[in-house]
Amino acid sequence: MLKTCIKGTGSYFPPRVVPNKFFESIVYTSDEWITTRTGIRERRFIDNGLAFSDLALPAARAALDMAGLPAEAVELIVVGTSTGDMISPASACILQKKLGAPRAVAFDVSAGCSGWVYSLQVAQKFVQDGSHQCALVLGGEVLSNRIDYQDRTTCVVFGDGAGAVVVGPCNGSDDGEILSTHLHADGELWDLLYLPGGSANPPSREMVEARMLYVKMQGNEVFKQAVRSLSAVALEALEHNGLTPDEIDWFIPHQANIRIMEEVARRLEIPIEKVIITVDRYGNTSAGTIPTSLDEAVRDGRIKRGDLVLVNTFGAGFTWGASLFRF
Ligand code: COA
Secondary structure (H helix, E strand, C coil), X not given: CCCEEEEEEEEECCCCEEECHHHHCCCCCCHHXXXXXXXCCEEECCCCCCCHXXXXXXXXXXXXXXXXCCXXXXXXXXXXCCCCCCCCCCHHHHHHHHHCCCCCEEEEECCHHXXXXXXXXXXXXXXXXXXXXXXXXXXXXXXXXXXXXCXXXXXXXXXXXXXXXXXXXXXXXXXCEEEEEEEEECHHHHXXXXXXXXXXXXXXXXXXXXXXXXXXECHHHHHHHHHHHHHHHHHHHHHHCCCCHHHCCEEEECCCCHHHHHHHHHHHCCCHHHECCCHHHHCECHHHHHHHHHHHHHHCCCCCCCCEEEEEEEECCCEEEEEEEEC
């Protein structure tokens, strides 16, 4: 099996900044409540007429640019998203066309907020067996038109954005290495967090009137499960590689709520200075939180080549996972 590494990162957020104050006029909430209970100060929403692939395209181009590779070199596109442009075809195929990557095999992975970590593992298998040299792995969402602006527990937490990485075989000692990725799922608890609108709830007037177009979440139950699973899977990744938390250079937890992130870091005994935090500016972009946070920290110089990075994720399904890599 070939060793694999991350050759480039990219991200894109739509320019429209939506501060907490925006929600004060539509639901009974306050900037103070949102900031204190979630750590979110603002998020980005797309403008009408745009779709997920419009966020994915600049993220993909930036990642390829960092990797020094042209779009024509891409052999595989895996997109983790639950809010693609359409139910079918996959957003990966729409992106393949927009990007100009005609050789690429392209498909989406639906694993809620864990979509990017799941996609990373899938892509890594294609690269490890030598069949594909250049894989684009994306994660992101357009949640602004899938949140219920009458439900104060969900509408304040989500945002739009997309991130990308290029995965390929390690060529030299300067390259990092993806050490391992660990995935889990528990379908028993799917109804604590879901986005209806598939074959169980086909389009109808009743469906629209019942507000079945929007994310449904039992936030406090999800919170407890997230803390437990995110801590356990991070430890699993560390133990698998014979590492202890103090050996980690950077920790990128799923950016859903600052209180979840702080509690998981506390349980792992990772100091907060090593935690990459973007939830304050972008909210929860679901499958987008990890690749966008990784890209920010790489581009601002915090994460350097050779650094040991731990990421973990938790989302609808439930699904959860962690990945450990030397950047
Ligand atoms: N503004 C003001 N009050 C709000 C509110 C808001 N936006 N949202 C909820 N509340 C109220 C509730 O109605 C409740 O009021 P009550 O006590 O009168 O019934 C009270 O705050 C506590 O509600 P609770 O749901 O327990 O709040 P919380 O502290 O758990 O925060 C979330 C809610 C959604 C922010 C939090 O549970 C969370 O972040 N959950 C995990 C989200 C997540 O990880 N989701 C995706 C998985 S990736």
